[in-house]
Amino acid sequence: MADAFMDLASSVVLVFATVSAADKNPQHYPAGKQRFETAAIVVFSCIMGSLSVELIIEGAKALMEGEHETDINATNLSCIAFAVGVKSLLYIYCYALRQYPTAMILAQDHRNDVILNVTGVVLSLVGQYSIWYADPLEEFSLRSGFYSTGERLHSFIGQAASRVFLNRITFIAMTHDVDIQLVDTVRAYSSGAGYFVEVDIVMDPNTPLHKAHDIAESLQNKIERLDDVERAFVHIDYEATHTPEHSY
Template structure:
């Protein structure tokens, strides 16, 4: 009975490993099956040895302690990885550099001002701020940005991409920023004359 259970767990483990790239649920199930395999094998082996050699009776409980410590360690590591994703940890530098390369080569008139990529669950939210010529029509700039958005969202790791088009590099922040935890989040607004609606001809 024990060998059948272990064999079934091995099959389930291999199946989950094959699919673990699709979701974190499969990763957790694979780890759970692996822990079951190791605990069952350890219990059978250590129990058999301890029952046949009475002078090492302590092997059975020692094996239980060791496998318990291993399982605790593996779940703590997985838990820590998931916490990083829940709190929106930034994407790896290599991934951001790859996005930068793709965006910079997307169109001859486009240059990248800023890229942000951070976890949204198991995938990433990507924000790109790009520069296009000020004389370019809205139609042209929209289509260039939309195609870039689709190109970035084609990555399996990307949940959603947002492309913001500007015509100049702005040193001031365009979003609320925490300059100091003791102060409120402030947004640097454009001068009043820049916010006035333009009169129609």
């Protein structure tokens, strides 16, 4: 019962965050509200992690109380089979939309629920017909709790993108226009669901302002069209021997 209620509560949190993120409000959130989803995923993970701790405590209590009877009947098995079937279909549906962070986290949750429900039935049946303590051991199963918290927290603190991603951005910048003489610096760091990308390019000092502007703007737009990029910033310079403008 607690598992079902917490599943519902956490799903409501994710849906609310997704709807809130889609409701754009440039005046109050000029950079968008994509971080709402990341924050909701962290809350979701903490809720399910707390449930895991509670279930582990209940399992430990059952083990300390000693042998007890487990009653698994046809009605229970039918309900669980129905739940597993629904969860399997939801997993397939959410996995098909895995490019969206909320859908991916729900897909992982449905997958884990299927595995844990099947494992729970097996252990309960073993506990009923053979080894009594197999049933309480089910509560020690790792549930969909903290598995994504660390990963999502990294997105809040600006973790650097992978070398492969940086190389991809560098290649895009180098081949964007013949007037780009050098790609000085490429940075990409997580910010919510996507990356913030900073690119420093070097152009001839005699390049007309309007031409330099158009090249930089088109490069920025090209980078921002990538699925993993939330925002891109392109800075233009005329030489590459200067001290970096920002120190971290």
